[in-house]
């Protein structure tokens with residue numbers, strides 16, 4: 001059987017280039033398309049040459065529908081508005097849509113839910129094995145501790161990141177809330193500043209650091225009187241996200257329409 005053909009959206013981005021490298025090097029998938037936004041300097045050029053390497057025989061396009069028509073999967077690490085558009089188009093093309101984009105708000109999520117009625121969508125704020133294990137651990141630890149243990153999620157990323165808290169931090173906060181049996185929306189406290197008053201018992205705090213070229217670092221801090229537990233993940237190479245996304249694109253082949261995450265893909 002022919003290997004699944006994969007389209008990468010946001011081809012020139014930090015993750016786009018990492019994903020193109022991963023698919024081009026894979027013996028389980030074929031790179032069949034690359035999409036960038038209209039007006040981008042890469043449109044109409046071979047993506048391999050644009051990346052400074054050998055030609056890959058794939059021309060970058062700003063026409064996602066045409067690109068998706070010949071694909072079995074679309075891997076999408078772009079921006080919320082673009083991802084919503086791609087979800088509808090991937091569903092139309094019956095291609096598995098792997099979504100790594102973060103910063104999605106309720107309206108974006110509703111549109112993705114609608115597309116998942118007709119298509120396979122795998123979405124996760126972090127596609128690495130390590131972070132998905134950390135999510136599981138966070139839920140377990142939170143379930144074992146009572147509200148005398150304050151929970152704080154601290155994340156650090158590069159200076160170009162546009163959303164906060166990170167998608168990963170939200171996954172970790174959600175896991176902590178689930179473990180504790182509370183709703184994250186009710187417990188969440190982000191970005192303290194000024195006279196905040198003392199910490200509210202049971203709240204789950206989020207802090208974001210932005211600087212330099214930090215790939216992605218996440219701590220879940222459980223702090224009580226006299227002791228602290230810190231669960232930590234440090235990403236040093238974006239290849240971990242690309243590997244996870246490619247795994248998700250392959251796993252999604254033949255699945256029933258619906259929305260899945262990396263826990264499903266990794267069997268965690």
Ligand SMILES: NC(=O)C1=CN([C@@H]2O[C@H](COP(=O)(O)OP(=O)(O)OC[C@H]3O[C@@H](n4cnc5c(N)ncnc54)[C@H](O)[C@@H]3O)[C@@H](O)[C@H]2O)C=CC1
Nearest residue numbers: 010013014015036037077078082100101102125126127241
């Ligand atoms: N889930 C995960 O494991 C990970 C998720 N991310 C997320 O992926 C997203 C992208 O991250 P980066 O690659 O660092 O950003 P980036 O800014 O380097 O790349 C985004 C790319 O998307 C392109 N783009 C935007 N709108 C588009 C459109 N309408 N059509 C085609 N292309 C379009 C941009 O031109 C750009 O090349 C962010 O939301 C980030 O948080 C990043 C790393 C891992």
Ligand SMILES: O=C(O)C1=N[C@H](C(=O)O)C[C@H](O)C1
Nearest residue numbers: 102125126161166167168216
């Ligand atoms: O923007 C990034 O770079 C990253 N984004 C994801 C997030 O928001 O958690 C995953 C990873 O931390 C890198």
